[in-house]
Amino acid sequence: MIQVKMTVNGKEKSGEVEGRTLLASFLRDTLGLTGTHVGCDTGQCGACTVHVDGVAVKSCNMLAAEADGASVDTIEGQAAPDGTLNAIQQAFQDHHGLQCGFCTPGMVMSAAALLKDNPRPSEAEIRFHLSGNICRCTGYHNIVKAIMAASGQDVSAIAAE
Amino acid sequence: MYMNTNTRIIAPEFDFAQPKSLDEGFALMDEHGADARLIAGGTDLLVQMKMERISPAWVISLARIDELRAITAGKGLSLGAMASIKEVSVAAPVKAGYAALAEACNAYSTVSIMLMGTIGGNICNASPAADTAPALLAFDAVAVVKSARGSRRVAMADFFAGPGKSALKPGEILTAIELPEPAAGSGSAFLKISRVVADISQVCVGVSLVRDGDRITDCRIALGSVAPTPIRIAGAEAALGGQKGGDAVFDKAAEIAARDIKPISDARASESYRRHAARIIVRDALKTAWQRAAEGAAK
Numbered sequence: 263m264i265q266v267k268m269t270v271n272g273k274e275k276s277g278e279v280e281g282r283t284l285l286a287s288f289l290r291d292t293l294g295l296t297g298t299h300v301g302c303d304t305g306q307c308g309a310c311t312v313h314v315d316g317v318a319v320k321s322c323n324m325l326a327a328e329a330d331g332a333s334v335d336t337i338e339g340q341a342a343p344d345g346t347l348n349a350i351q352q353a354f355q356d357h358h359g360l361q362c363g364f365c366t367p368g369m370v371m372s373a374a375a376l377l378k379d380n381p382r383p384s385e386a387e388i389r390f391h392l393s394g395n396i397c398r399c400t401g402y403h404n405i406v407k408a409i410m411a412a413s414g415q416d417v418s419a420i421a422a423e
Numbered sequence: 424m425y426m427n428t429n430t431r432i433i434a435p436e437f438d439f440a441q442p443k444s445l446d447e448g449f450a451l452m453d454e455h456g457a458d459a460r461l462i463a464g465g466t467d468l469l470v471q472m473k474m475e476r477i478s479p480a481w482v483i484s485l486a487r488i489d490e491l492r493a494i495t496a497g498k499g500l501s502l503g504a505m506a507s508i509k510e511v512s513v514a515a516p517v518k519a520g521y522a523a524l525a526e527a528c529n530a531y532s533t534v535s536i537m538l539m540g541t542i543g544g545n546i547c548n549a550s551p552a553a554d555t556a557p558a559l560l561a562f563d564a565v566a567v568v569k570s571a572r573g574s575r576r577v578a579m580a581d582f583f584a585g586p587g588k589s590a591l592k593p594g595e596i597l598t599a600i601e602l603p604e605p606a607a608g609s610g611s612a613f614l615k616i617s618r619v620v621a622d623i624s625q626v627c628v629g630v631s632l633v634r635d636g637d638r639i640t641d642c643r644i645a646l647g648s649v650a651p652t653p654i655r656i657a658g659a660e661a662a663l664g665g666q667k668g669g670d671a672v673f674d675k676a677a678e679i680a681a682r683d684i685k686p687i688s689d690a691r692a693s694e695s696y697r698r699h700a701a702r703i704i705v706r707d708a709l710k711t712a713w714q715r716a717a718e719g720a721a722k
Binding site for chain 2: 264280281282284287300303304305306308311317318319320323324325327328330372390391393394395
């Protein structure tokens with residue numbers, strides 16, 4: 263077993279993992295942070311997206327031991343402690359940016375990473391950035407709208423359906 | 424043959440190490456030999472381990488060896504093996520002097536995979552479809568390979584030994600990829616055809632040429648997903664050397680490339696489609712590189 267320590271959503275966490283333990287499993291099964299979803303498990307769908315030292319990564323495709331010492335942010339750390347949604351989450355709600363919700367944690371985390379680097383992305387930049395996040399309800403237009411809105415931009419130009 | 428298609432977990436157990444220096448890494452590689460696999464970004468290896476195509480007893484991560492991440496420009500360019508595809512794609516010297524490589528990195532799956540995947544992992548995985556390979560072949564890049572016993576340089580053209588097989592010997596670690604300084608009047612381009620952006624290529628091409636007025640004085644053409652390894656097409660290169668640039672010779676070179684590749688039919692594309700598509704993207708990449716070479720000369 264390997265001892266790992268990481269800062270998860272600002273709190274020190276530690277645990278014992280096997281070499282084969284995926285970061286997604288450590289977050290979900292050991293820490294109980296089940297907001298990080300596991301969809302395809304082959305690095306394609308993006309539902310498991312979290313930030314490791316500020317970089318958006320697919321946590322099903324990283325060993326927990328590789329994140330030892332890192333700062334990890336998950337969907338659970340996005341809202342304020344009193345439950346107030348952050349700007350991206352609120353925009354997803356306002357613009358109906360989710361249907362079944364399975365992909366949403368990954369979408370929000372990918373969007374957060376995009377807006378950190380590029381505070382006013384174009385629609386094309388948003389779509390390119392989200393190409394690694396798959397929504398099986400195919401509600402992409404409203405997801406793009408939500409991210410445009412969260413970055414303080416006009417959403418009226420985006421296709422309606 | 425039994426094939427585990429459950430990708431939820433990695434079923435086989437293994438030991439894991441994260442050396443902090445190359446020397447520590449060499450010692451681990453020498454100790455565990457063929458039982459060990461190096462992990463870089465993990466975007467290929469972990470999926471293969473989940474599917475039990477590979478079940479190493481040891482997994483050795485290169486992520487904590489800081490010197491492997493550096494991208495340094497001097498005479499030419501050195502890319503640390505652990506530089507991420509994203510880091511390579513946005514590096515100023517890559518964008519300025521090696522357009523085909525920047526384009527290959529931007530065509531490399533999706534943003535999150537670009538952030539995790541590394542340039543060294545992409546070529547050590549030795550997939551015939553590795554996006555960066557045709558670009559690196561077109562620039563005549565050299566792999567810098569080190570072990571406890573010393574270091575050697577392997578021309579990119581000799582690096583790929585077969586599907587999933589590289590020229591690395593037991594105990595060796597790819598530390599950097601070096602690209603020579605582009606000659607005056609150089610232009611390059613990379614094109615890829617895939618079903619959606621997240622897919623690996625059905626066919627991809629990297630070209631680099633040197634233009635002197637209306638003549639092509641040097642040229643390299645490399646393709647991916649058309650043979651057991653990424654390959655250069657000597658016949659197509661020879662058809663261009665010393666010729667006047669233009670649609671006629673670019674069409675001729677593209678025809679030769681489409682004829683000389685050895686594509687297979689698989690789930691992604693048929694052999695005939697690959698030959699057809701190869702002819703088109705080789706021609707288009709040559710036109711773009713030719714145009715870029717002129718723009719470079721004008722500056």
